[in-house]
Amino acid sequence: MPNPTAAMLVIGDEILSGRTRDANMHHLAQELTKVGINLREVRIVSDDRDAIVSALNALRAGHDTVITSGGIGPTHDDITADCIAEAFGVHIDVRDDAAALLQAHYDRRGMEFNDARKRMARIPDGATLIENPVSIAPGFTIGNVHVMAGVPSVFQAMVASVIPTLTGGAPILSQTLRVDRGEGDIAGPLSQIAADFPDLSIGSYPFQQNGAYGSNIVVRGSDGAQVDHAMARLAELFS
Amino acid sequence: MPNPTAAMLVIGDEILSGRTRDANMHHLAQELTKVGINLREVRIVSDDRDAIVSALNALRAGHDTVITSGGIGPTHDDITADCIAEAFGVHIDVRDDAAALLQAHYDRRGMEFNDARKRMARIPDGATLIENPVSIAPGFTIGNVHVMAGVPSVFQAMVASVIPTLTGGAPILSQTLRVDRGEGDIAGPLSQIAADFPDLSIGSYPFQQNGAYGSNIVVRGSDGAQVDHAMARLAELFS
Numbered sequence: 257m258p259n260p261t262a263a264m265l266v267i268g269d270e271i272l273s274g275r276t277r278d279a280n281m282h283h284l285a286q287e288l289t290k291v292g293i294n295l296r297e298v299r300i301v302s303d304d305r306d307a308i309v310s311a312l313n314a315l316r317a318g319h320d321t322v323i324t325s326g327g328i329g330p331t332h333d334d335i336t337a338d339c340i341a342e343a344f345g346v347h348i349d350v351r352d353d354a355a356a357l358l359q360a361h362y363d364r365r366g367m368e369f370n371d372a373r374k375r376m377a378r379i380p381d382g383a384t385l386i387e388n389p390v391s392i393a394p395g396f397t398i399g400n401v402h403v404m405a406g407v408p409s410v411f412q413a414m415v416a417s418v419i420p421t422l423t424g425g426a427p428i429l430s431q432t433l434r435v436d437r438g439e440g441d442i443a444g445p446l447s448q449i450a451a452d453f454p455d456l457s458i459g460s461y462p463f464q465q466n467g468a469y470g471s472n473i474v475v476r477g478s479d480g481a482q483v484d485h486a487m488a489r490l491a492e493l494f495s
Numbered sequence: 496m497p498n499p500t501a502a503m504l505v506i507g508d509e510i511l512s513g514r515t516r517d518a519n520m521h522h523l524a525q526e527l528t529k530v531g532i533n534l535r536e537v538r539i540v541s542d543d544r545d546a547i548v549s550a551l552n553a554l555r556a557g558h559d560t561v562i563t564s565g566g567i568g569p570t571h572d573d574i575t576a577d578c579i580a581e582a583f584g585v586h587i588d589v590r591d592d593a594a595a596l597l598q599a600h601y602d603r604r605g606m607e608f609n610d611a612r613k614r615m616a617r618i619p620d621g622a623t624l625i626e627n628p629v630s631i632a633p634g635f636t637i638g639n640v641h642v643m644a645g646v647p648s649v650f651q652a653m654v655a656s657v658i659p660t661l662t663g664g665a666p667i668l669s670q671t672l673r674v675d676r677g678e679g680d681i682a683g684p685l686s687q688i689a690a691d692f693p694d695l696s697i698g699s700y701p702f703q704q705n706g707a708y709g710s711n712i713v714v715r716g717s718d719g720a721q722v723d724h725a726m727a728r729l730a731e732l733f734s
Contacts, residue, residue, distance in 0.1 A: 274524030285513030300537040332686035372682030443611030447571035460570040
């Protein structure tokens with residue numbers, strides 16, 4: 257059975273402007289791989305309504321699961337929740353369950369639950385909340401889309417609570433062989449091995465070290481015996 | 496005049512599997528910002544022909560410039576050049592100018608210019624070469640698409656040679672005000688300032704430090720007087 261697929265939508269001008277280097281994508285990629293879900297595509301778009309809605313609709317139609325990051329805070333540039341509602345064609349407003357969580361949080365801290373903070377309780381009809389143990393304002397799940405915060409500590413907490421709810425696949429195993437020869441030397445036989453193991457993904461990642469060329473050959477797949485077999489063939493050829 | 500727009504297409508299973516953390520996107524975002532080109536969208540796809548072709552066609556139709564990264568080496572998983580030719584509907588084969596560069600390079604090193612290495616001389620008809628001072632195998636430009644290597648040192652060298660050929664815009668200026676208050680406190684007035692300066696992009700990026708909430712407010716735009724004016728309003732309100 258093929259592994260389930262996922263896509264990620266990152267909403268953030270700060271990454272596209274080069275101000276911030278993305279960390280959430282790398283974290284999510286690693287966590288999905290652990291549970292046998294194939295991250296197949298990532299899109300990064302700016303804080304623009306049309307761009308968010310159309311990217312979301314393309315990704316949710318093409319993949320089993322979509323995870324979004326960013327744009328669910330209290331400020332004017334936080335438009336993700338409203339865009340998700342638009343993409344799904346559902347109503348959105350401040351919802352009682354989310355508002356109650358936030359009201360209690362601000363009461364405890366003696367802070368005002370003002371209109372800006374109420375934006376963080378805007379949840380599309382039909383969505384279920386994703387817990388935020390770090391700063392309370394929840395994410396939400398609607399259909400196959402999981403909407404999470406962009407702040408890395410919050411994003412990671414939300415990923416940790418959503419991943420166990422997803423249908424994973426056979427764990428994707430990965431083995432790497434380091435070869436101290438340039439890719440051009442190994443490409444011919446490597447291509448033959450890749451053709452012999454159509455169920456495995458065999459990639460070659462070149463590097464340069466102290467002026468010499470080398471390559472890491474990475475074999476990935478969910479059948480451990482096949483991965484071992486391919487690694488043995490590679491070792492025989494290139495070691 | 497609005498700033499020109501750009502998109503990036505990253506081709507790489509190694510990023511989607513979490514094996515590698517992308518560096519090229521962050522570099523390109525910073526370099527484009529310096530010359531007043533707005534990076535509006537990034538897509539990361541796997542080494543899959545259909546995924547590459549359809550992402551490329553969507554991005555080149557929607558943006559002034561597209562830059563791709565990855566998949567132009569000598570191994571079986573390097574399929575970018577062929578996908579670009581397919582997207583543009585043009586013929587592709589080993590081209591004499593690219594082959595001559597590589598032949599001379601391998602002759603100098605006493606290495607064989609074998610079939611695998613000849614893959615790196617496959618250039619779509621109508622494309623012009625992008626120089627690779629690091630490892631010789633060229634990138635290429637076709638239409639508004641610039642095809643570059645994924646190895647960061649090579650990618651950076653190719654970006655450096657292509658950027659001066661692009662039509663830039665007014666430099667995008669950026670100023671940041673650090674505010675030691677939570678986003679929920681500042682969101683109301685901030686939203687008013689954003690509405691008062693429709694030509695500026697005003698973003699709020701929350702952080703937590705020693706248990707206290709704060710936010711960096713970033714004002715971006717190409718009109719320096721407007722940026723200064725908005726910053727003065729912000730400082731008045733939040734300092």
